[in-house]
Amino acid sequence: MIITDFSKKTVLSALAVTLTLGLLGGLWFLAYDFFKPRAAAEEKEKIVAKKEATVEMEPFVVNLAGAQPQRYLRASLSLVLNNGHDKQNVKQSTSRLRHELIMLLSSKTAESLLAAEGKSELREQIVERINTAAGEELVYEVYFREFLIQ
Numbered sequence: 001m002i003i004t005d006f007s008k009k010t011v012l013s014a015l016a017v018t019l020t021l022g023l024l025g026g027l028w029f030l031a032y033d034f035f036k037p038r039a040a041a042e043e044k045e046k047i048v049a050k051k052e053a054t055v056e057m058e059p060f061v062v063n064l065a066g067a068q069p070q071r072y073l074r075a076s077l078s079l080v081l082n083n084g085h086d087k088q089n090v091k092q093s094t095s096r097l098r099h100e101l102i103m104l105l106s107s108k109t110a111e112s113l114l115a116a117e118g119k120s121e122l123r124e125q126i127v128e129r130i131n132t133a134a135g136e137e138l139v140y141e142v143y144f145r146e147f148l149i150q
Contacts, residue, residue: 052140053084055091057098059146062106064113071110076146077101079130079139086138093134100133101126110149119147 057077064071081087090097104125112118126142 053081053087055079055081055087056145057101060098060101060105062102064105064110064149065107066109072150073105073108073110073113074146074148074150075105075144077126078143078145080141080143081138082140089134089136090138096133097130100129104129113149119144 055078057079059074059076061072061074064073079090081090104122108118108122113122123142123144127139130139130142131137
C-alpha cells in the first residue's frame with residue numbers, strides 16, 4: 001500500500017493533535033493533584049470554623065429575689081456558640097456577659113426556678129441576654145452544668 005503526501009500529512013496531524021491533547025490532559029491531572037491538597041485544607045478550615053464551640057462560664061452565686069429567709073442560687077453554665085471564631089468574642093467580653101447574667105439571675109425567685117418551665121424559660125432568657133449584650137448572635141444554646149438553690 002502506498003501512502004501519499006496527503007495521507008502522511010493527515011496521519012502526522014492526527015498524531016500531533018493526539019499527543020497535544022494527551023499532554024494537556026496529563027498536565028491537567030498533575031495540576032489538579034497539585035492544587036487539591038490546598039483546596040482540601042481550605043475546605044477543612046471552613047468546616048472547622050463553622051463547627052460549634054462551647055465556653056464554660058465560671059460558677060455564679062447570687063441572692064434570689066423575694067425570698068425570706070434569703071435563698072441563693074449557684075449555677076454553672078456552658079454556652080454553645082455558633083462557631084469557633086465566636087469563642088474569642090465571648091472571652092473578650094466575659095465581664096459584661098457575667099454582669100448581665102448576674103442581673104438576670106438575681107431577679108428570679110426560688111419558686112419560679114424550682115419548676116422545670118422556669119429553668120427552660122431562664123435558658124432562653126440567658127441566650128437572649130448574652131446575644132443582646134454582645135451585639136450579635138453568638139450563643140444559640142445554654143446548658144446548666146450545675147443548678148443549686150439553697
